[in-house]
Amino acid sequence: MMQEVKLTIGPDGNVTVHFEGMKADVRHALAKELEKLIGRATQRKHGPGDEDVKAGLHVYGRS
C-alpha cells in the first residue's frame, strides 16, 4: 500500500504536513517525531480513525 507524506515548507519556515494512505497510529507516530525534531504544532486536522489513537494524540499533541 502506497503511503505519502506531503510537506510544504514556507519561506518563514512554517511546515504543513499531509499524511496519506496510512493508519492513524502510523500518522501519529510520524507527526510526533516531526514535532519533536522541528518544533511545536500550531494546528491539526484529524482524519477518520484518529479517535482510535487518543492516547497517541495526548503524547504528541498539546492541543
Added chain:
Amino acid sequence: MPCTMVCLTPVIVGAWPTILSCLVGAASALGLAVAASTKEEEADVAAQTNSAEIELENSSVLECSQAHQARFVREGLGITVETNERGRLVVRVEGHESQESLRQKAQGFAGAVAQHFAYHRAITQLRQAGFAVVEEQMSEDRAVHVTLRRWE
C-alpha cells in the same frame, strides 16, 4: 483515504555547527556569500549607514559557552548572525537602505534559516522512516513543496 494534516512552527535548536550549516544554506539561497575578513570588506562595512537587528525567539544554540558569529555579504548588504547571552540567534543587517527595509531583510533571512532547518530535519527523519523523495519544487513565494513516498 484517511488523511491527517499538521502545521509545525520550527524551533531552531542545535549545536553551532548544525546552525551554521543552516545559515550558510539560507545565505546561499538568497545570493549571499560567506564574508572573507579582508580590508575591502571591513571598509565596505564601515561605509554602511543603516542597520537593523532582530532576535530569533524560536532559536537556541546548544552548548553555547562561547559567542559564535557568521557573516555574509552581497553587494551593498551585510548580514551578521551571532549568539547572544541567552544562546539565541541575533540577525543584524547593514546596508544603505532604510531601517524598515533592512528589518524586513533580517526577517526574510531568519525565515530562510528556519526553512533550511525544517527542511533538513524533516527530510532526514522521513528518509530514516523509509520514505523517498519523489517530487520537489519551489513555488514563486519561495515555499518548498516535497512529496515523499513509501510502500508498506
